[in-house]
Amino acid sequence: MSSGGRLNLEQILQDFIFRSWRGTMCTTIYQVFCLVIGYSISLVVGHLVTSRVTRYLWDIAERDVRKSKNQEQYLPTIRTTPIIALWHGTAERFLYTSTIILGRPEGIAVWLAFKAVMRWKVYEDDPRHIPGSAIYVVGTIVSLMFGILGGLIAIRQWNL
Numbered sequence: 001m002s003s004g005g006r007l008n009l010e011q012i013l014q015d016f017i018f019r020s021w022r023g024t025m026c027t028t029i030y031q032v033f034c035l036v037i038g039y040s041i042s043l044v045v046g047h048l049v050t051s052r053v054t055r056y057l058w059d060i061a062e063r064d065v066r067k068s069k070n071q072e073q074y075l076p077t078i079r080t081t082p083i084i085a086l087w088h089g090t091a092e093r094f095l096y097t098s099t100i101i102l103g104r105p106e107g108i109a110v111w112l113a114f115k116a117v118m119r120w121k122v123y124e125d126d127p128r129h130i131p132g133s134a135i136y137v138v139g140t141i142v143s144l145m146f147g148i149l150g151g152l153i154a155i156r157q158w159n160l
Contacts, residue, residue: 038101038151040150042094042149043090045146046142051085053139054135054138054139058135061135085139092111092140092144094147095111096144096151097147097148097150100150100155101151
């Protein structure tokens with residue numbers, strides 16, 4: 001207010017614009033921060049946990065295969081290439097997190113149905129069915145947990 005008790009319109013507009021801009025900027029920064037934290041948990045922490053769990057399970061599976069064949073020498077590995085597993089898991093967790101953020105969790109169901117069809121064993125020598133398919137299921141479940149967790153954090157459904 002200016003002297004004499006009159007309202008100064010210019011001052012009111014400046015205060016309004018400043019408060020609105022500052023409030024919007026803070027809200028936007030907070031939203032971006034939550035997105036970064038959500039995707040980081042989904043992609044980075046999810047990768048670290050998933051890779052350790054599946055690596056441990058693959059080690060057990062390969063040891064059992066060697067014992068069942070009574071061979072301790074080198075056998076070809078039955079696990080996928082690590083770089084393929086890295087990108088496949090990262091893409092999956094990104095998809096899971098994005099579907100939660102976008103409010104379309106049915107995208108997760110579509111992807112899981114697609115994965116199930118691709119691994120369906122049609123006949124006995126079907127090349128899509130490989131040893132260790134249960135390990136892929138465990139990897140998918142762990143990736144799904146971290147993807148959903150990251151999505152929920154990103155949309156601020158859980159307070160940090």
